[in-house]
Every structure is written in C-alpha cells, then in structure tokens.
Amino acid sequence: MSILYRSDLPRAAAWASYFAEYAPDLDFRIWPDVGDLNEVEYLIAWQAPAEFLATLPRLKVLFSSGAGVDHVDFSAVPAHIPLVRMVEPGIINGMVEYVSLAVLALHRDFFDYVVANDARVWHPLEVPPASARTIGVMGMGSLGCAVLERLATYGFRLRGWNRSPRDLDGVESFAGADQLQPFLDGCDVLICLLPLTPSTKGILNRELFSALPAGAALINVGRGPHLVDADLLEALDSGQLSRAILDVTEPEPLPMEHPFWTHSRVFLTPHVASMTQPESAAPILLENVRRHQRGEPLTDVIDRSRGY
Structure with missing residues (x-):
C-alpha cells in the first residue's frame, strides 16, 4: 500500500521520517x-492537477496538505474519493500567533511608531485599553474560534460572523447574510478567516468597507481572492480604512508593480500566517489513514456542496 507526498519538498523528509518510524508497513x-x-x-498534496489525478487509478483518499481546499478542482476528483483538509495544531497555533501579533500591533500603534522612528520623532500616542476596541472575525471555523479565544485573553470586545450560527463564550455572534451589516457596524479591526468559495470571493469590497466604522483596519489571512484590491486602495486613500495587513494576495507572489508594495498603509507578508507542521500533522494524517483501513469514518472530510 502506497502513500504519495506531493507538496512542500523542504518538509518532505520530516514526513518520510515519521512514516518510516511509525508506519513501516506503508x-x-x-x-x-x-x-x-x-x-x-493515498495522496497528500497541495496542488492536484486533473491530469495527474487521472494517473492514479487506485486512489482512495486525497489529503490536502493545508487547511484550505480552494486550490483543488473538485470536478477533477471522482465523487467516490473523499477530500480531507488538514486540521492540526501547528496550523492553528501559527494562525493564532500571527493574528495576535497583527491585532496587537494595530492596537498599540506599532506601525505609526515605525514611521516616527524613521523620522526620528519622539511622540507618545494615547494608549487605550483593549476593552475599548472591538475585534471582528469573519469565519468561525477551527481557526477563527481559536483566534477569538486567544484575543479574549487580552480583554478585547469580540464579534464573530459565520455562515451558520456558532456560539462561543464571550463572543457576540452573527450569522448569515442578513446579519453581516450589524456585525460590521462597530468592528474596529476586521479579520477575514473565511474559506474561499464562490459566495465569499470578492466579499472584502467597497460595500463591506463602507459598513465598517471610519478608520477601521483590515487583516486578511483568508485568501487573496476574498479581496477586491482596487476597493481596498480606495478605502485606504479616503480614510474609510486606516490600515491593512495582508498575508494573502491574488496572485501570489504579488507582482513587483502592484500598488500594495508601495502603499504606506498596507503591510504585506508572503502567505506565512500559518503552515502545516510535519511533527504535529503527520500523526493526525496517519490516524486518518488507519481509520480508513479499519473501515471507520474519516475526520475533516470536505463537504463538496459547501466547498469546505
């Protein structure tokens, strides 16, 4: 029985080492x-082109090596083959770290102090308590809930918006299209952690930005196509938004001539908010393989009708 790993090659050795030690029969x-x-x-992959999948006649399960599956063409994966997304502590912890860093940097005006440092200006800014800021998270899945739980420890007021109702202690929750506007109203920092689906593509647009309080900030750690670039630039230049922290763009890498690179209110990172960690991911994936071998239900299987 064979498992093929077709993903991040620098981490392939760690995956191979784990399977060699704990699953020598595979x-x-x-x-x-x-x-x-x-x-x-079994296939572990980030990219799974249709022409490649067609060369695997005995494929039983396709495991995504990341938390998202928007990179997979569902129509190319036969209906009888389960598509499983990666849910593991390394991805969750990385996202929690990144978003906490971004929110705190915005809250404590670190980006303004970078400008002041460059200009050699000593100008202390007012320090509001965390309880004076409302942080909103779009997408209350495993990542969104983990982020909200961590941000709660700092004392921020918290809101969450999800496609379907989701309750979390200490979080004012909103659900569905009808509750998006009330959710946005009052969010000082908006965090996008939505899955990318046809209904969420372009959701970060002019209409959404106008529903936020003037001067709100955006953190996008979802996917680049969630964002309408021109609408963000317009919102930043008008002052409707004060700043944007973007870990994802469309395309990736971002072209050198793209205006995000030089905009004073945009901070970019190269899709590094969270990454699959072989040390914690391999045991979870192997357990799923064993479950399949035993005829038990797999965990974290994608609902193709929803796209996540």
Whole structure:
C-alpha cells in the first residue's frame, strides 16, 4: 500500500521520517520519485492537477496538505474519493500567533511608531485599553474560534460572523447574510478567516468597507481572492480604512508593480500566517489513514456542496 507526498519538498523528509518510524508497513513516496502510480492509494498534496489525478487509478483518499481546499478542482476528483483538509495544531497555533501579533500591533500603534522612528520623532500616542476596541472575525471555523479565544485573553470586545450560527463564550455572534451589516457596524479591526468559495470571493469590497466604522483596519489571512484590491486602495486613500495587513494576495507572489508594495498603509507578508507542521500533522494524517483501513469514518472530510 502506497502513500504519495506531493507538496512542500523542504518538509518532505520530516514526513518520510515519521512514516518510516511509525508506519513501516506503508510505502511512503515523495514526488517526483513516484514509482508505479498504479500502486498509490493515498495522496497528500497541495496542488492536484486533473491530469495527474487521472494517473492514479487506485486512489482512495486525497489529503490536502493545508487547511484550505480552494486550490483543488473538485470536478477533477471522482465523487467516490473523499477530500480531507488538514486540521492540526501547528496550523492553528501559527494562525493564532500571527493574528495576535497583527491585532496587537494595530492596537498599540506599532506601525505609526515605525514611521516616527524613521523620522526620528519622539511622540507618545494615547494608549487605550483593549476593552475599548472591538475585534471582528469573519469565519468561525477551527481557526477563527481559536483566534477569538486567544484575543479574549487580552480583554478585547469580540464579534464573530459565520455562515451558520456558532456560539462561543464571550463572543457576540452573527450569522448569515442578513446579519453581516450589524456585525460590521462597530468592528474596529476586521479579520477575514473565511474559506474561499464562490459566495465569499470578492466579499472584502467597497460595500463591506463602507459598513465598517471610519478608520477601521483590515487583516486578511483568508485568501487573496476574498479581496477586491482596487476597493481596498480606495478605502485606504479616503480614510474609510486606516490600515491593512495582508498575508494573502491574488496572485501570489504579488507582482513587483502592484500598488500594495508601495502603499504606506498596507503591510504585506508572503502567505506565512500559518503552515502545516510535519511533527504535529503527520500523526493526525496517519490516524486518518488507519481509520480508513479499519473501515471507520474519516475526520475533516470536505463537504463538496459547501466547498469546505
């Protein structure tokens, strides 16, 4: 029985080492050293082109190596093959760290102090308590809930918006399209952690920005296509938004001539908010393989009708 790993090559060795120690009965292969593709039953991949999937006649399960699956063409994956997303502590902890850093940097005006440092200006700014700021999270899945739980420890007022109702202690929750406007009204910092689906593509647009309080800030750690770039630039230049922290863009890498690079109110990172950590991900994935071998239900299977 073979498992093929076709993802981040620098981390492939760690995956191979784990499977060699804890699952020596499984033939763990690393792309492009694939051997006979007719023997591959499990695929771990970030990109899974249709033409490649067609070369795997015995494929039983497709595991995404990341938390999202928007990079996978569902129509190319036969209906009988489960598509499983990655939910593991390394991804969650990384996202919690990144968003906490971003929110606190905005809250404590670190970006303004960077400008002051460059100009050699000593100008203390007012320090409001965390309880004076309302942080809103769009997307209350495993990542969104973990982020909200951590932000609660700082004392921020918290709001969450989700497609379907979701309750979390200490969080004012909103659900569905009808409650999006009330959710946005009052959010000093808006965090996008939505899955990318046809209904969420372009959701960060002029209409949404206008519903936020003047001077609000945006943190996008979802996907680049959530954002309408021109609408963000317009909102920043008008003062409707004060700042944007973007870990994701469309396309990636962002072209050198893109105005985000030089805009004084945009801070970019290269899609590094969270990454799958082999040390914590491999045991979870292996347990899912064992569940499949035992005929038990898999965990974290994608609902194709929802897209996540």
